[in-house]
Amino acid sequence: MVSKKAAKGFYRCFVFIFFMMGLFWGMASICQAADKGGAASTVGATYVGVETCATCHEKEYKEYKLSTHSRIEVKGDEANAQGCEMCHGPGSVHVDNGGGLNKPGQETILNPRKHPEVCFTCHMDKKMEFRLPYHHPVLEGRMSCADCHNLHGSDSRPWTATSMEDANEVCFKCHKDQRGPFPWEHQALRDGCTTCHKVHGAITDKMLVARDANLCLRCHIQTTFPKIGNSNHNVRLTQGTCWSTGCHTAVHGSYFDRHLRE
Numbered sequence: 001m002v003s004k005k006a007a008k009g010f011y012r013c014f015v016f017i018f019f020m021m022g023l024f025w026g027m028a029s030i031c032q033a034a035d036k037g038g039a040a041s042t043v044g045a046t047y048v049g050v051e052t053c054a055t056c057h058e059k060e061y062k063e064y065k066l067s068t069h070s071r072i073e074v075k076g077d078e079a080n081a082q083g084c085e086m087c088h089g090p091g092s093v094h095v096d097n098g099g100g101l102n103k104p105g106q107e108t109i110l111n112p113r114k115h116p117e118v119c120f121t122c123h124m125d126k127k128m129e130f131r132l133p134y135h136h137p138v139l140e141g142r143m144s145c146a147d148c149h150n151l152h153g154s155d156s157r158p159w160t161a162t163s164m165e166d167a168n169e170v171c172f173k174c175h176k177d178q179r180g181p182f183p184w185e186h187q188a189l190r191d192g193c194t195t196c197h198k199v200h201g202a203i204t205d206k207m208l209v210a211r212d213a214n215l216c217l218r219c220h221i222q223t224t225f226p227k228i229g230n231s232n233h234n235v236r237l238t239q240g241t242c243w244s245t246g247c248h249t250a251v252h253g254s255y256f257d258r259h260l261r262e
């Protein structure tokens with residue numbers, strides 16, 4: 001039999017252990033929070049508000065007023081991170097220094113071109129996308145969200161409500177081969193690159209939205225299927241994807257052949 005006194009000691013010991021565990025857990029989460037803030041701010045800086053930035057950055061301020069992000073109200077712990085500072089981090093150090101460009105290793109203000117993590121504080125799902133096996137090398141620092149998104153402008157999306165073709169322009173900056181003009185264009189491109197490609201990242205090679213014939217059959221299925229166009233595809237569809245095995249290899253448009261071959 002365990003004595004009453006020993007049992008009590010045992011119990012105290014347990015309470016103590018739990019207390020310590022709680023303390024460690026609490027500390028761990030405080031450190032994590034500090035980490036998160038640390039990643040997306042300049043050391044020692046505090047928030048100064050958008051009007052202060054406006055005194056020196058009139059152009060950016062005017063543009064920003066029309067942007068999607070100017071309508072965002074930040075709530076909770078990060079509520080101070082409003083306006084410019086939601087993306088540039090707290091600005092007091094920059095302002096106290098009279099502004100100016102960052103020097104290497106001495107940043108007074110964050111520039112999201114180099115710090116995509118500021119975007120991830122709100123767009124967490126995008127971080128996951130960039131971590132998928134096939135992705136644009138943003139996390140690797142080889143390109144930036146700003147290569148495709150105009151964060152200050154009235155539309156941070158690279159396309160407009162009226163046409164997806166505008167969106168393609170942003171892609172052609174780097175992917176010139178897909179621009180053409182092709183004697184035999186593939187009309188699918190008029191619906192935008194995003195009809196076939198994910199843009200941030202994907203689990204499929206070349207960031208394709210589907211890795212098999214379904215990519216093409218979404219548009220090319222007709223009532224006479226397996227006839228596509230004038231030819232029966234019954235056997236062909238078992239031989240590989242539509243763009244491999246020497247068939248429609250020039251999916252973006254062809255210089256030689258109306259059936260999109262190279």
Ligand code: HEC
Nearest residue numbers: 050053054057060061064069083084086087112113146151
């Ligand atoms: C939604 C995020 C976001 C907000 C809000 C925002 N910016 Fe920016 N800012 C960026 C990004 C991204 C870049 C990098 C642009 C690039 O490199 O093309 C940038 C770049 C800049 C630059 C560098 C200029 C340049 O062309 O390289 C200045 C100055 C600037 N921002 C000021 C401001 C001011 C002032 C405000 C508020 C009126 C503001 N920003 C609000 C995302 C933002």
Ligand code: HEC
Nearest residue numbers: 048052053056084088091095098099100101102109110111
């Ligand atoms: C006292 C004037 C002044 C104020 C206030 C000011 N800036 Fe600047 N800032 C500058 C100058 C000057 C530059 C250098 C611009 C250049 O040479 O093109 C600059 C550069 C920047 C850059 C680019 C840094 C880099 O190297 O990539 C960003 C981003 C920026 N400012 C954001 C802000 C934000 C956000 C605020 C408000 C928190 C702010 N600025 C307030 C004067 C100011």
Ligand code: HEC
Nearest residue numbers: 068072074086087112118119121122145149151155156157
């Ligand atoms: C403080 C939170 C916050 C930060 C920081 C932030 N965003 Fe956003 N962003 C939002 C919200 C909220 C929306 C509107 C709702 C939505 O479409 O998800 C939005 C919308 C967008 C859109 C869609 C725009 C549209 O017109 O529909 C893009 C693109 C975008 N953000 C990119 C960025 C990039 C790139 C950065 C970093 C430079 C960034 N955001 C930083 C909160 C934020």
Ligand code: HEC
Nearest residue numbers: 116119120123126136138144145147148149158167194199
């Ligand atoms: C290669 C070009 C490209 C890069 C780089 C890029 N985006 Fe995008 N983004 C797009 C396109 C195109 C769309 C619209 C198509 C779509 O919805 O998939 C989009 C849509 C979005 C949207 C709004 C639609 C949604 O899914 O909610 C947000 C938010 C966004 N991007 C955030 C980001 C952030 C944050 C980064 C950087 C970490 C980034 N993007 C980098 C091209 C890009």
Ligand code: HEC
Nearest residue numbers: 136137143147148170171173174175193194197199206207
């Ligand atoms: C700033 C330059 C830039 C812009 C703008 C850009 N890309 Fe890219 N793209 C890249 C780079 C860099 C890679 C990675 C290539 C590599 O790893 O060798 C890439 C890879 C790709 C790939 C995969 C190619 C492969 O060989 O695996 C596709 C598909 C793609 N981009 C489509 C797009 C689309 C669609 C857009 C427009 C929404 C776009 N890109 C905008 C630079 C860019």
Ligand code: HEC
Nearest residue numbers: 168171172175178188189192193195196197206243251252
């Ligand atoms: C009809 C579907 C479709 C559309 C629309 C489309 N692509 Fe593709 N893209 C593909 C396929 C399929 C591949 C893979 C080709 C391969 O593996 O041989 C590919 C491959 C790529 C590659 C990798 C290099 C290459 O040619 O193999 C890049 C870069 C690319 N696409 C960019 C773009 C851009 C930019 C746009 C918009 C202008 C676009 N794509 C529109 C289907 C499409």
Ligand code: HEC
Nearest residue numbers: 187188191195215216218219229242243248251258259260
């Ligand atoms: C967004 C819809 C869409 C998607 C997805 C699509 N196409 Fe197309 N495609 C069209 C349209 C529209 C035309 C022109 C009208 C026609 O000939 O049916 C066309 C024409 C073609 C042609 C030329 C037909 C001819 O002989 O004149 C070929 C070949 C073709 N597509 C192959 C593909 C392949 C391969 C894929 C998948 C990688 C694909 N398409 C995905 C819409 C699409």
